[in-house]
Amino acid sequence: MSDDIHDFFNDDDSWGNAQQDDAGAPPAPPRSRRDMRMKRKSNQRHRMVKLIIAIAVVIALIVGGIYAYRAVKQWRHNTLADSSVVEDYPGPGSGSVAFTVTAGEGVTQIAEHLVREGVIKSVDAFTGVVSANDMTLYPGTYELKHQMKASQAAQILSDQGNAKGFVEVRQGERLQAVLERASEASGIELKDFEAVTTNAEEASKILPAEANGNFEGWLEPGVYNVSADPSATQILTDMVKARISKLDELGVPQGADRERTLIIASIVEAEVNSPEYYGMVSRVIQNRLNDDMSLGMDSTVAYGFGINGTELTNDQLNDGSNPYNTRVNKGLPPTPISNPGDDAVEAAMHPSDGNWLYFVTTNLKTGETKFTDNYDQFEQYVQEYKQNNDGAN
Structure with a gap:
């Protein structure tokens, strides 16, 4: 049958003529099955090429969309900080403005305050710069100028070293460090603060009886406005009152138990740098005291030498x-060794359950700390510490 069909197309010249004469006639059929197969493969290749091109176009559109989104996002950040898009002063400004950022103020509130004071021209210019650069604005009183460029004002307010009039008591910080910063922030001489803390009569007017005249541990962590306080006595009084109020809030027993809690909390915070271990360190302290062992805490020894x-x-x-x-002398040290925060105080009151007697921070970079009740295991942890922290300061 295939040969007959082949002969038919070869013999009948009218088929080819019809193609030339009639523009609407269908194209000539393939001359063999081989030609038909080749044509099908050619069509398949064409379809595959079209499919690949279509996929490539879709991918290009997706990639282009991602880059376009990022570009638009960056453009929004840039334009917010750009004085040509958002209202802004060219700077550097003139005159002098004592500008105060109070604790708890948000970026927009600060920006609105800056506009009212005539320091910057618009809220958007300032908030845009702060957002684009992921800045943190610190409480305090700053020296600014009228009609400053928003980015210049933001740079000043994001540098805590420029702040005046506010002092922060940081958790785990020693008394002396607090006094030095309070002096710098308030303009009151350091010796005036030290005179209050070393004078038994003055101290007794500020501290509760269980503090035994020692301010260490009795200053509540937080930010204090010292620009409005007239004296070192008043500043320290505010800090101690805040501490007593917080201890009452946390339910810390009064009297000798309160001082004991602060002592343990201060050691806990000095020995490890992660709250996840606070309760466990507190338990080690309690277990050692119960077993009539020395605490063996280097942090207390260092405090005694002021180093x-x-x-x-x-x-x-x-x-x-x-x-x-506490390596040589049994029992707790005579006073707290810092001003502990809430987490450490809670740990001192509610130690974790366990029979641990030893602990070692085996990795100073990560803060990983391991606990045990076995001395041989403790020695292994010490070796691990030496291996992990070889050459560490």
Whole structure:
């Protein structure tokens, strides 16, 4: 049958003529099955090429859309900070403005305040700069100018070193460091603060009886406005009152138990840098006290010498004349060794359940700390610490 059809197309010349004469006639059919197969493969290749091109176009559109989104987002950030798009002064400004950022104020509130004071021209220019650069604005009183460029004002307010009139008591910080910053922020001489803290009569007017005349541990962490306070006495009084109020709020027992809690909390916070371990360290302290063991805490020894733990020498570690040397002297040190925060206070009151007697921060970078009740295991942790922190300060 195939041969007959082939002969038919070869013999009948009218078929080819019809193609030439009639423009509307269908194209000539393939001359063989082989030609038909080749034509089908050609059509398949054409369809595959079209499909690949279509996929490539879709991918290009998606990638282009992503880049366009990022470009628009960056453009929005840039334009908010650009004085040519958002109303802004060219700077650098003139005159002098004492501008105060109070604790708890948001970026928009600060910007609105800056506009009212004539420091910047628009809220958007300032908030755009702060957002685009992920800035943190600190409480305090700053020296600014009238008609400043928004970015210049933001840079000043985001540098805590420029702040005046406010002082922060940081959790885990020693009394002396607080006094030095309070002096700098308030303009009151350091010796005036030290005179209050070392004068038994003055101290008794501010501190509760259980503090035994010592301010260490009795300053509540937080930010204080010292520009309005007239004296070192008033500033310290505010900090102690805030501490007592917080301890009452946390349900810390009054009297000797309150001082004991602060002592333990201050050691807990000095020994580890992560709240996840606070309760466990508190339990180690309690277990050692219950077993009539020395606490063996380097943090207390260092406090007694007024240095950091990394500065301790072997002679100092063995010096029993230091009342804060809990390696040699059993029991708690005579006072707290810092001003602990809420988490440490809670841990001191509610230690974790466990029989641990030893702990080692085996990795100073990550803060990983391991606990055990076995001395041999403790020695292994010490070796692990040395391996992980070889050459660490």
